[in-house]
Amino acid sequence: MTRRLLPTTVVGSYPKPKWLNHLIGEYAKGKISDEIMEQAYQDSIKAVVKEHELAGVDILWDGEMRREEMTSYFAEHIDGFEIYGDVRVWGNNYYKKPAIVSRVGYRDELTIPEYSSLRTITTNEIKVPITGAYTIVDWSFNEFYPRKEDAVYALAEVINEDLRGLVKAGAGYIQIDDPAIPTHPDEIEIAKNSLEIATKGINAYLGIHICYGDYSKIYPEVLEFPVDQLDFELANKNFKDIEIFKEYEFTKDIGFGCLDVHTRRIESVEEIKTNIRKAFQLVEPEKIYVDPDCGLKLLPQGIAFEKLRNMCQAARELREELV
Ligand SMILES: [Zn+2]
Structure with a gap:
């Protein structure tokens, strides 16, 4: 597929509107019907998509309004999982840790309803994110399979x-x-094998998003992954990781994380342009996708929007300079 130069896209979850969080709480208490909750999800997705279109994002997703968390959301829809109570992960953040208690199996459609529903409300290109098998297993208890890799595969x-x-x-x-x-990093072979299985026969443009890790431990091995694009978080570490990637020829497209989602500071258009130019040290402009480091969900919605808007403006200006 031919795309415009430096296409912009999103990663992870976008801040949920306050009213949606309120309704999710009420729904959990049984005070709201399934029908109203479903309408609320659909309306919140329309609002997020409109906001992303206004910011100028080329390749859209739905902000993951329906996903509470990237592991349990999927585990809840797959046979063989049970969801245990809240586990503390960092600070005062908790997540519902899943456990594999029997053979895993396909039960509900995972991403298809989200995709089909989004397709009806935007004409932009869509990118569908799904959590990888390796991460879901790593962040779950395995009480069934003898070896971790059996569960992953x-x-x-x-x-x-x-x-x-x-x-x-x-x-x-x-x-x-x-x-x-x-x-x-010692299990990178398991991760790679899992990707081979997950992507077998899948005729689509494929990317993998890996954030907040020590990339020197997995590079250049990740270049062997069966995907078209490697998407990395780079702004948070002030783009130092580029030096790691320069040690070997970067043979994939790159998803270039250029907004630090851990700061409320709004990067200026000029600053983002300067940072995106750093990607030219690695690959041709045709192989660069522009996106935030990760999900913007912990930021106030207005700040998330302004960051995205500046990112898209920076990509647009660079695009014009390049052609
Ligand atoms: Zn991420």
Whole structure:
């Protein structure tokens, strides 16, 4: 597929509107019907998509309004998982940790309803993110499979089944979110095998998003992954990781994380342009995708929007300079 130069896109979750968080709380208490909750999700997605279009994002997703968390959301829809109570991860943040308690199997469609619903409200290109099998297993308890890799490979088959349906539904760009990979570099072979299984027969443009890890531990091995694009968080570490990637020829497209999502500071258009230019040290402009480091969900919505808008303006200006 031919795209415009330096296409802009999003990663992870966008801040949920306050009213949606309120309704999710009320729904959990049984005070709101399924019908109203569903309408709220649909309306919030329309609002987020409109906001991203206004910011100028080329390749859209729905802000993950329906996803509470990137592991349990999927585990809840896959056979073989049970969700345990809240586990503290950092600071005062908790997440519902899933456990594999029996053989995993494909039950519900995972990404297909989200994709099909989004397709009806935007004409832009869509990128569909799904959490990778390696990360889901790494962030879950495994109480069934003798070895971790058995669980990872079984889950990769489930993901493959969903991706097949997703491509049939029309999706052309899929991103596997696998941030756990750098935390166990000794298991990179397992991660790679899981990606081979998950992407087998999938005729789409494929990316992998890996954030907040020590990339020196997984590079150049990640170049062997069966994907078209490697998407990295770079702004948070002030683009120092580029030096790591320069040691070997960067043979994939790059998703160039150029907004630090951990600061409320709004990067200026000029600053972002300067930073995107750093990607030219690695690959031709045709191989660069411009995006934030990760999800903007912990930022106030107005700041998230302004960051995105500046990022898209920076990409537009650079694009004009390049042609
Ligand atoms: Zn991320």
